Amino acid sequence: MSEHEAERTGPDPAHVGLHFLSVAYQVRQEVDRHMAAAGVSLSRTKMLRLLAERGTLHQAELADALGQAPRSVTQALEALERLGLVTRAGDDRDRRRKAVTLTGQGRAALAAGEQAGTRHLRQLFGSLDARQLAGLEAALTAVDAAATGRD
Template sequence: MSEHEAEHTGPDPARVGLHFLSVAHQVRQEVDRHMAAAGLSLARTKMLRLLAERGTLHQAELADGLGQAPRSVTQALEALERLGLVTRTGDERDRRRKVVTLTGRGRAALAAGERAGTERLRQLFGSLDGRRLVGLETLLTALDAAGTGTD
């Protein structure tokens, strides 16, 4: 047995990591499915949430805030505009730039989508007993710190 093998007598970190990614993906899909049934996908919710938090934004600012390419955001915004959830108008100083504003209908859709997502997360994670939930939170905090180098 090599020295490296002797150090790792427990579960393989890569295998555990892949399992985590698989479960995280399943949870994300499940939450998205419930949110979409309430009328708003997780991706669209993120876009509307950013508008609700920051107010009116240029499309480029919205794309930057979401970490997406402006072209990707444009297509999503066109769909949201058709649904009456946002308005897009030309910037008064530069008509080539679009300004995006959340509508009242958009705020209502955002609230409904977030309620559906929160409810599903409560169902999924509420199935864990308190000790396991605290343990999971501790592990996720440690992983977050390790991933960002703030440990």
Template structure:
């Protein structure tokens, strides 16, 4: 592991990284709780509904792949959404194990409320930053995203 010279308090990459992870987790939980309280949907359920709203009806395996989640996890979410009347599942006439998931009007209404609650929470938290701070944070997050997902050799 490459050694980094410490320039003062808060500049240790491991400590800053841990602080970032802790804050990201806390922020996600706060947004999730707001969405649950206002719209009755968790962030995970909202993401499933967003995928269906954006791509139309999908087979459960396609839905899981589009979300980058395990099929079993998505199946559990879809079953819960179906019980709430937010999605319907229909069998494939050629393969009874294959289910197509479709967003219902109830699901669309709940999705709109959840998105509004999430947007409001994010505006509240990130709106507390000055414009130049927000721009700096955006740049830093872009650099981190490249470090995590991009080629780090160049």
């Protein structure tokens, strides 16, 4: 047992970690539900946000930027195209490559979804007072640093 562990009293870190994962999942589901009802789901928002920030991208570039398999991105893009949120066009130099562009309707859906997500997060985390919110921010920063090896 390390000196740090010997000094610790209170809740078991593993129990708190599992509780965190459960609450994070629940918050994510709720935010996703609100975003989808307003315009576009959280997962689709990531794809649309990249297109809004970077402009037209090839499907392979989009998959790489998202850290997803190309086939998964292709299926998501087919759905977004059916909804009129993106367009896909063949590359002039390589017809196998598809260039993806965000449409005006896609920009509107992205904005509406993000606004709904932000509203819901403010509602949820607004239930904390300033001291609790600052403590949560500090705790999350510490856990993030430990998880990414930056502590």
